[in-house]
Amino acid sequence: MSPSLDAGPRTHSIACMPGDGIGTEVVAAGVEVLKAVAKIGSFKLEFKDYDWSSETYKKTGKYIPDGGLDELRKHDAILFGAVGAPDVPDHISLWGLRLAICQPLQQYANVRPTKVFRGTQSPLRNCADGDLDWVIIRENSEGEYAGQGGRSHKGLPWETSTEVSIFSRHAVERIFRFAFETAQKRPRKLLTVVTKSNAQRSGMVMWDEVAAAVAKDFPDVTVDKMLVDAMTVRMVNKPKSLDTIVATNLHADILSDLAAALAGSIGIAPTSNLDPTRQNPSMFEPIHGSAFDIAGKGIANPVGTFWTASEMLKWLGEEDAAQLLLDATEDVCGQGILTGDLGGKATTQEVTNAVIKAVQTRANKSKSS
Numbered sequence: 001m002s003p004s005l006d007a008g009p010r011t012h013s014i015a016c017m018p019g020d021g022i023g024t025e026v027v028a029a030g031v032e033v034l035k036a037v038a039k040i041g042s043f044k045l046e047f048k049d050y051d052w053s054s055e056t057y058k059k060t061g062k063y064i065p066d067g068g069l070d071e072l073r074k075h076d077a078i079l080f081g082a083v084g085a086p087d088v089p090d091h092i093s094l095w096g097l098r099l100a101i102c103q104p105l106q107q108y109a110n111v112r113p114t115k116v117f118r119g120t121q122s123p124l125r126n127c128a129d130g131d132l133d134w135v136i137i138r139e140n141s142e143g144e145y146a147g148q149g150g151r152s153h154k155g156l157p158w159e160t161s162t163e164v165s166i167f168s169r170h171a172v173e174r175i176f177r178f179a180f181e182t183a184q185k186r187p188r189k190l191l192t193v194v195t196k197s198n199a200q201r202s203g204m205v206m207w208d209e210v211a212a213a214v215a216k217d218f219p220d221v222t223v224d225k226m227l228v229d230a231m232t233v234r235m236v237n238k239p240k241s242l243d244t245i246v247a248t249n250l251h252a253d254i255l256s257d258l259a260a261a262l263a264g265s266i267g268i269a270p271t272s273n274l275d276p277t278r279q280n281p282s283m284f285e286p287i288h289g290s291a292f293d294i295a296g297k298g299i300a301n302p303v304g305t306f307w308t309a310s311e312m313l314k315w316l317g318e319e320d321a322a323q324l325l326l327d328a329t330e331d332v333c334g335q336g337i338l339t340g341d342l343g344g345k346a347t348t349q350e351v352t353n354a355v356i357k358a359v360q361t362r363a364n365k366s367k368s369s
């Protein structure tokens, strides 16, 4: 599944899965923008739509049809919206679609960059442009979301339930290697390992030990360790002191929502679910969910999906196009064309149109210079 490095036009096949709620609105916007970027670049994007969603589940009893994962494996990448509907329990929708893709396709590294875009504002009083520029690496295959657990004596007063966290040396070591490599590629070469080894004295202690062992292979990366509770305080009080952050599946899930809010809105944050071995397609999605409260109103912020699309292009080897899309998105924020979550009045379509125009303007400028 690795991108072709040959010269000449390349074609990337994208599985497009909008899912539920605003997922359908932001993915449609993302595809529009990606088509505009591809027109300018020397590559082609082929999209295939998959209507796997809570609607499909309610009709067929399944989120993913038989053989569905093999279908997905034929693509170079997956662009995903969100899953979740008011009339389907969240654990059914999450495990039926998103986790049912991430886990078998071994997308074990979840990458969540966050920064404050030009023209937007952090809710933090003293957070200037550039003070908050982080990448959160989330272990995406096991930990607290390993799926191990059960319920006995359901509904009875002595009912018992377990939710077991799994930490395997194999998975912990590979996520640390990935995190150290990510930190090493960033200018500050600074990695913060988030843990909870004071209270969780088995899995989290091994987590710390593996971090220390892997650190020896990356002498140029400065590493520090934070308990997850203290980490929330540091993110708020000293955003500039952080750069790359690695945490377990649950811890990073929570910290990355906080990160997005500190950067201005959950509507701008992207996620990549990567199989770093490139044996399976990776999946790209905005961090946010299906947002029932604003679905169908045309006001969802598409910026998180545009940044996601940019990350997808980068993974596919289209680095220039990825940067063009990210820069154009930031231009539009800088012009004050913002949706309601960022304090503006623009609709999803207005932001989308503005980003397409900004892509074209930047491309024309670089042609004539």
Ligand SMILES: NC(=O)c1ccc[n+]([C@@H]2O[C@H](COP(=O)([O-])OP(=O)(O)OC[C@H]3O[C@@H](n4cnc5c(N)ncnc54)[C@H](O)[C@@H]3O)[C@@H](O)[C@H]2O)c1
Residues within 6 Å of the ligand: 022, 026, 081, 082, 083, 084, 085, 086, 090, 093, 094, 098, 266, 267, 268, 285, 287, 288, 289, 290, 291, 292, 293, 294, 299, 300, 301, 302, 304, 339, 341
């Ligand atoms: N990856 C996923 O598919 C994923 C992630 C999170 C939640 N969910 C699901 O989504 C459903 C709703 O969950 P939730 O309400 O906890 O989280 P959510 O992210 O959908 O919404 C949280 C709040 O943020 C706002 N918001 C989110 N995205 C926005 C955007 N692009 N533009 C403007 N505002 C935005 C919403 O309006 C809402 O007020 C649930 O079913 C949940 O399980 C799915």
